[in-house]
Amino acid sequence: MDNDKQALATNELTTIPLDHNWYQKLASNFEIIQPYLDKLDTDELGLNDLKDKFDDLSDKINVYETNMQxxxxxxxxxxxxxxxxxxxxxxxxxxxE
Known part of the structure; x- marks a missing residue:
């Protein structure tokens, strides 16, 4: 994924007629968005790791509370x-007293 920020064509997509230029801008939007979707699909954000850490911490808190009681x-x-x-x-x- 490029570090260069690319701007999405948004307001320009409402022009009529829907010519080849419109199609190119729409396709360009998907090219910009696709790497982010891929990143979500491959779980590069580490959400599973974060959930595992949360579950582990919850277990430790439960053991602590049980021991304290x-x-x-x-x-x-x-x-x-x-x-x-x-x-x-x-x-x-x-x-x-």
């Missing part, structure tokens, strides 16, 4: 005054 449950069994509130471990004793 297990720790809080164990400490609660030993009367440690903590709980998970809004995703954070907090002390459940009120001030002044």
């Amino acid at each position: 297990a720790i809080v449950n164990i400490l609660s069994d030993y009367d440690v005054p903590i709980a998970i509130v809004d995703g954070k471990v907090v002390n459940t004793t009120e001030e002044g």
